[in-house]
Amino acid sequence: MKQFFTNTLLEWNKNENTRSMPWKGEKDPYRIWLSEIILQQTRVEQGWAYYEKFILNYPTVKELAAAPEEAVFRLWQGLGYYARCKNMLAAARQIVSAYHGHFPNTYETIQSLKGIGPYTAAAIASFAFNLPHAVLDGNVFRVLSRFFDIDTPIDSTAGKKQFAELAQELLPHGLSASYNQSIMDFGAVVCKHQQPACHTCPLAGKCKAFQLGLTGLLPVKAKKLVIRKRYFYYLVLQYKDQVFIRKRTESDIWQNLHEFILIEAPAPEDVTALQSTAAFKNIMKDIRYNTDAVSGTFKQQLTHQTIYSQFLMLSVSKKPEMPGYMAVPRNQLDHYAFPKTITDFLGNRELTLF
């Protein structure tokens, strides 16, 4: 059964796998790492362009390590999950300071880098150095749970251990790179999350989930995702050609990105009513302002949160004191990295009045 599974996947990879990606067959650990970090929680179609941008701007880990943080964040803008970007830069600097700019070449040292977990370490170790480490990502969990009919929750400690051991047992000697590539691609294009191609699948003859009609029930997850709703009201305060922004430094979403003056409300607010709240008065104090326009609601979906944002364009004729915020010429806003919801707003010419 296990031998059949491994051999069939390797055969499929050799003869039928047409999935193309710019980093496929890549042996440079820096490029593999970059692609893996970009692809965490990002679709391949979206990540592809970012990967190429990063390779073009920073062809080596030394160049990435030497780059100013703000420039790297701007290049990352739109990918979300900015902690990934922050960790990526920290790891690049770690490679330069601890390994003289040479990417480490053992599983343990790779995993010791900032932002690299067991999956990414196994991917780099196997793809770049052909080391015997099985990858375990969403695609692999899905294929294994279905073929072997395993209903242990994949997000439980027991499940992670069980799947990791099985994945490791299936790894063929000396063929880690091609086997890992096979199973990941197979999960992405054949044993898909929805509508797996069971009727043309080369594993179907021995696939337990297919035989028992369980494909729709596997893999099993223990925890249900709870999505929190948040309501952001941005005051786009303009004085002459300047607008007030600040960098988000709290350990919250969008850390290190910039934003306008924010009032977060616990529930949806009417914009007129918002202007008489204590939060608004606390910020605006006795500053005289005009309300020039109010945007519609922008929605940004994150993994655990939905952010609803609305923008109030206010103008003042006297430069106000705005502690914690800096006044930036509006034609220089593109020098700063913003969350997607704000770049969407800034891209909407009709609304911004800029």
Ligand code: SF4
């Ligand atoms: S038969 Fe269906 S469920 Fe089983 S491995 Fe193939 S695609 Fe996946």
